Structures are given as C-alpha cells and as structure tokens.
Amino acid sequence: MASYLSTLSPPIAPVRRIRYFIFLKDVLILACTTFGGPQVHLAMMLDRLVTKRRYLTEEELMELNALCQILPGPTSTQTITALGFKIGGPNLAYLTLLVWMLPGVLLMTAVAIGMYYVQQRSISLAFTRFIQPMAVGFLIVAGYRIARKVIHNQMGLVLAIISALTAYAFPSPYITPVVIVAGGLTTAFSYEKQIMMEKTPIRIQWANFFLWLGVLIGAAILGAVTQSLPIRIFENFYRNGSLVFGGGQVLTPMLYNEFVEFKHYLTRQEFLSGLAIVQATPGPTFSFASYIGALSLRSDGWSGQLLGGLMAAAGIFLPGTFFIFFVYRFWNQLKRYRAVRASLEGINATSTGLTIAAAFSLFQPMSDQWPSVLVVVATILLLEYSKIPPYILIICGLFMGFLL
Missing domain, CATH: 1.10.238 (Recoverin; domain 1)
Structure with a gap:
C-alpha cells in the first residue's frame, strides 16, 4: 500500500x-x-x-x-x-507582482522616453493640450466616486473637508501621511459602533516588517551618502509607497507636491500629460511612478530613463508587498478588533479630501481658460453619463490635439 x-x-x-x-x-x-x-x-x-x-x-x-x-x-x-x-x-x-505590474510600468516608461524625445527635437507638446484638462476631470470624478462610497456620515464629511483644506494650504509631501494618520485615529476612537467579535491571540511574524523598515532606512542612508539620483528616486518612491492609503488617486497629490512643486523634476504640463495617459494604460495606476522616475533621469539618456522608470516602480510597489506579506499572516486575528475596522472610515474620508485638494490645485491654473474648463466639464459628464472607457477618451483627446 x-x-x-x-x-x-x-x-x-x-x-x-x-x-x-x-x-x-x-x-x-x-x-x-x-x-x-x-x-x-x-x-x-x-x-x-x-x-x-x-x-x-x-x-x-x-x-x-x-x-x-x-x-x-x-x-x-x-x-x-x-x-x-x-x-x-x-x-x-x-511572480504575481511582476506579471501584474510590468506591462503598465514598461508602457509608462516608454511614454516618458517618447515625451523626452519629442521635447529634444523641439516638437511642441501642444497635442497634449486636451488630455491635461481631461486628467483633472478624471481626478474630480475619482474623488466624487470615492466620496460616494466611503463618506456615510457627518464625521466623514468633516474629515474630508479638513484634509482637503489642509493639503491645499500646505502642499508638502510630508503633510499627507500626517493627515491620513490623524483621520484614522479620529474614527478609531469611535469603535463602539463596530460589531464585537470574539478575539483570538495575535501571533505576529516580524520578518517582512523588518525587511520593509530595513529597506526604508538603508535606501535613505545610501541615497544621502552617495547622492546617487537613481537611489534617491528609489528612496523617494519607496517612502511614498509606504505612506499612501487609498490607491492611485491619493498617490497623485503626493507625487505632484514632491516632484513638481517641491523638487521640480517635472513640469506641471509633463505631470498632467502623464496623469492623463496612465488612465489609458492597463494595469495598476501606480505605474504612473515609472513615468515620473524616467523623466527625472532624462539627462542620462534613454538607458538612464529606463533605469529611472524601473527604480521608481520598484520603490512604489515593494512597500505594499512587504506590508501584505506581513499582515496577511495574522489578518484573521487583527480584523476582530473594532478599533482597526473603525480607523478605515477616517482613512478613507481623509484620502477623499486629499484627492479633492489635488483636483483643485491642478484645476486652478486653467480656471480662466474657457477651452480647458469646457474639456474638464465634458470629461466629467462623459465619465458619469456614458459608458465610453477612459482609454477611448484619452485617444480621442490626443487625436483632437493633433488635428488642432
């Protein structure tokens, strides 16, 4: 036998x-x-x-x-x-992570290389004139849809408004995690509203947490000592990937504040063009990071841009992977605590406010240009009241830009 x-x-x-x-x-x-x-x-x-x-x-x-x-x-x-x-x-x-992220990452890196190629040959980027206000329309709709799903009471609305005003008044990459953590703590104290569940002992395996922390500290030290831009790009995105809650919509204001307003690695026009194009790119919206990383290393040629795109992608995706490996092992025990479930309400509400602030910051410079305002309004209406996929809208916007 x-x-x-x-x-x-x-x-x-x-x-x-x-x-x-x-x-x-x-x-x-x-x-x-x-x-x-x-x-x-x-x-x-x-x-x-x-x-x-x-x-x-x-x-x-x-x-x-x-x-x-x-x-x-x-x-x-x-x-x-x-x-x-x-x-x-x-x-x-x-392997799942690599297969899922690589198509979008490679495509957005290629877009960045193409964008720089166009600029080097003094070809006007006027063909992107429509997709920039379209990107603002996408962001407004994203904020509205998130708000509908996650804001259910007055507390959520107040947190969203406060976070929006705070992010708009203090456009720093360091204010975002402070706002998100404050929102989560605020609602965590109202845990009594959550259903009680029988608790079991939490057994934590710390290896992946220490791996995340070690990479965070190591990249920061290595970047400061060597002053290597690729390593600093990795560290910048690794830090952002470690602090962003709520997906790509919340990541957008963090990246805009740091790489456009704070470090000036990209122009506002380049940022908005990439933000619109990523809507027409399959896969995770975090692949937008590879576009920013590639343009940040444009001075090193196409090989430097490819390196920048890959370093940014590794930086933005690795923290979330380490976190899910760490938490998944004791999630069944953790979710039984009411404070953990209650904090999600505040995190979602403040994330919505950050998206609203980013949309307003990006819309404000074009608010006195009626063609751009019309494109923003048309994008919002088409997204809300038609079934046209976002990538079709972007292709149409690029086509109209070429024609006009």
Missing part, C-alpha cells in the same frame, strides 16, 4: 506548477485588459478569478480587498499579490 501511494505522489508537483502557470496567465490577461483604477480592477478580478476560475470565493476576495484598503500601498496590486500568496506562497506572490 505504501509503495502504491508513493507512486501517486510525484504528479502532485507538476499539477501544482500547471495551476500556478494558469493563474499567472490569468494575472497577465488582467494586467493587459484592466483600465480605470481599483474599482474596475476589483470587478474584473471577481469575474475572472472568482466566477470563471474559482481560485477563491467572492467573500474571500472582498475580505482581501478590505484588508488592502487598510494598508499603505496600491490596493488592487496588494489584493492580487495576496491571492498569489494564498495560492502558492511567497514565490508565487512575487
């Missing part, structure tokens, strides 16, 4: 590898076909990963997504990476 069982055991590994390969193929399909941000990503994950493939139940996917909403980092990226961890452990999770 034992010998018979031993003859059956070897095929298990090949079957598992085939399952992993099929899963990674599904991730690649999603990475190349999902447009529109975390909400659309979640809907397509439900369709392909739950309904078609049954890797997990709908309840399990929604629970994973809720966990990732609490953590810093890109929500949809963390969700699909956590699913890879659930199916095949850390190795499959890292």
